[in-house]
Amino acid sequence: MNNVLxxxxxxxxxxxxxxxxxxxxxxxxxxxxxxxxxQNLHTFGWLTPGLATDGQAWRLLSHAFLHGGIVHLVFxxxxxxxxxxxxERSLGSVRFALLYVLSALGGGLAVCVCYEPGQPVVxxxxxxxxxxxxxxxxxxxxxxxAFAFLDFxxxxxxxxxxxxxxxxxxxxxxxxxxxxxxxLLAGFVVTFLWLRPGDGNSPLLKRWxxxxxxxxxxxxxxxxxxxxxxxxxxxxxxxxxxxxQREALLRAAVRALPPSLRPAEQPPRKR
Amino acid sequence: xxxxxxxxxxxLRQLPLVCVWLLAAWPLLLWLVHSSDPxxxxxxxEHTANGLWSGLWWCAGSTLVLCLIFPPAPAWLRLxxxxxxxxxxxxxxxxxxxxxxxxxxxxxxxxxxxxxxxRLREQNSLALHHLARAVELEDGVAGTWHQLGLIxxxxxxxHSACNAFLRAxxxxxxxxxxxxxxxLGRALHELKDPTALTTLRTHQQRHGGGPRSHxxxxxxxxRANAGQEALIALxxxxxxxRQRLSAEENWFRARARVRLWGKGSDP
Numbered sequence: 001m002n003n004v005l006x007x008x009x010x011x012x013x014x015x016x017x018x019x020x021x022x023x024x025x026x027x028x029x030x031x032x033x034x035x036x037x038x039q040n041l042h043t044f045g046w047l048t049p050g051l052a053t054d055g056q057a058w059r060l061l062s063h064a065f066l067h068g069g070i071v072h073l074v075f076x077x078x079x080x081x082x083x084x085x086x087x088e089r090s091l092g093s094v095r096f097a098l099l100y101v102l103s104a105l106g107g108g109l110a111v112c113v114c115y116e117p118g119q120p121v122v123x124x125x126x127x128x129x130x131x132x133x134x135x136x137x138x139x140x141x142x143x144x145x146a147f148a149f150l151d152f153x154x155x156x157x158x159x160x161x162x163x164x165x166x167x168x169x170x171x172x173x174x175x176x177x178x179x180x181x182x183x184l185l186a187g188f189v190v191t192f193l194w195l196r197p198g199d200g201n202s203p204l205l206k207r208w209x210x211x212x213x214x215x216x217x218x219x220x221x222x223x224x225x226x227x228x229x230x231x232x233x234x235x236x237x238x239x240x241x242x243x244x245q246r247e248a249l250l251r252a253a254v255r256a257l258p259p260s261l262r263p264a265e266q267p268p269r270k271r
Numbered sequence: 272x273x274x275x276x277x278x279x280x281x282x283l284r285q286l287p288l289v290c291v292w293l294l295a296a297w298p299l300l301l302w303l304v305h306s307s308d309p310x311x312x313x314x315x316x317e318h319t320a321n322g323l324w325s326g327l328w329w330c331a332g333s334t335l336v337l338c339l340i341f342p343p344a345p346a347w348l349r350l351x352x353x354x355x356x357x358x359x360x361x362x363x364x365x366x367x368x369x370x371x372x373x374x375x376x377x378x379x380x381x382x383x384x385x386x387x388x389x390r391l392r393e394q395n396s397l398a399l400h401h402l403a404r405a406v407e408l409e410d411g412v413a414g415t416w417h418q419l420g421l422i423x424x425x426x427x428x429x430h431s432a433c434n435a436f437l438r439a440x441x442x443x444x445x446x447x448x449x450x451x452x453x454x455l456g457r458a459l460h461e462l463k464d465p466t467a468l469t470t471l472r473t474h475q476q477r478h479g480g481g482p483r484s485h486x487x488x489x490x491x492x493x494r495a496n497a498g499q500e501a502l503i504a505l506x507x508x509x510x511x512x513r514q515r516l517s518a519e520e521n522w523f524r525a526r527a528r529v530r531l532w533g534k535g536s537d538p
Contacts, residue, residue: 144362214295222298227305228316252309
């Protein structure tokens with residue numbers, strides 16, 4: 001910790017993120033009564049796909065600074081200090097900040113696209129997985145060829161750590177592995193295509209940059225305007241005054257309901 | 272044929288990019304449909320998701336069936352995976368270094384080296400350009416003609432490939448352990464030239480060969496109605512290898528085995 005404080009000017013973003021974690025843990029009253037804590041998490045920005053489409057898109061980012069308990073907070077702070085300083089020194093503070101934000105957004109978008117509307121998510125682990133993706137991308141960029149880093153034991157172990165974390169995420173039901181995978185992919189893509197370019201003028205790289213930017217925009221659009229999700233369709237039906245349109249939206253909403261919630265079809269009556 | 276048509280190869284390389292664009296455009300397309308018929312948008316999304324899942328299962332099932340009914344399928348998969356890995360994992364630095372060295376001083380040898388490095392990295396247009404320039408500057412190097420021939424062979428320019436291999440073979444008989452002669456024979460076979468069989472037989476007599484040369488020789492024999500000789504060549508191609516074969520040679524061995532099964536002969 002002394003080293004970290006002595007070199008604070010080199011890693012301002014890591015420290016700011018850690019401070020934000022700590023401050024929000026205090027503000028949300030993490031150590032207080034459970035109900036109040038949950039209410040505070042909701043107020044300060046937990047992410048549910050339903051809230052994100054309800055005009056609260058800021059939750060796509062805010063959820064990455066909140067934590068669901070002391071163990072969660074300590075685990076993520078440890079990971080942040082394990083990865084953040086080296087990565088920030090390597091990428092530079094501005095790029096590192098950009099990486100954190102985009103990875104957090106990537107995790108949030110994955111949650112919005114895949115989860116049920118009311119499922120809440122908190123935690124910076126999507127962004128932390130983004131940092132892991134960034135390390136892999138930097139390894140791939142700095143070798144003689146894309147997979148040269150696999151010749152070395154350190155990077156191979158790092159890949160093993162990522163896989164182990166993902167397996168743990170699948171095994172523990174309360175962990176959102178969707179956000180982890182979203183963050184991992186976002187961090188990898190951002191670093192591989194933008195932050196550590198190989199041939200800056202390569203037409204192929206430019207094409208991939210354009211395509212991935214379009215994909216990010218498309219996912220953002222799908223998260224904010226989920227035209228195939230029942231709750232959003234119901235909201236639209238409530239908001240419209242046109243009866244014909246309302247009926248069409250209601251029909252679409254019924255069709256979009258998850259199978260468990262769909263009304264059972266009545267058997268035809270015999271005359 | 273082993274070589275994939277260049278147009279198909281280019282299209283396949285663009286496929287991942289096209290998939291990313293489709294994925295990016297998908298929400299917008301659904302929204303456009305939704306604005307006219309919300310139920311249709313949901314139905315399209317539902318059917319697409321179901322279709323993708325079914326497609327995945329079909330792909331897995333059909334791969335399994337393909338392996339059972341068409342035994343070279345595993346050999347083909349190994350070849351495809353080897354080529355993909357080679358493309359992804361090939362070091363680009365030597366090619367870049369050779370290209371930067373060329374800026375300072377131009378010689379035929381340097382162009383030939385770039386051509387060779389580019390061909391190994393499947394950058395065929397770059398390789399062709401530099402090899403053509405190399406033979407312009409120095410036309411007495413068998414290796415350069417051989418590399419040029421290989422590129423032209425891959426692009427199915429049979430006449431030009433024949434000329435290039437012939438020059439290589441003339442300049443250095445038995446060049447590249449007979450590789451130039453083998454490819455010359457195959458290019459002549461593609462041109463339906465009657466001397467193809469003689470050339471391939473000469474190659475067999477002088478250099479022996481592996482599954483590839485045996486299969487090509489067998490095909491030339493079949494065209495010349497020398498069925499017994501073709502059968503012997505196929506048996507030689509299908510024989511258990513003494514050492515691990517490369518993915519390409521293994522593919523030819525698998526083809527030979529299947530042909531023998533087709534003829535009712537035990538490989």
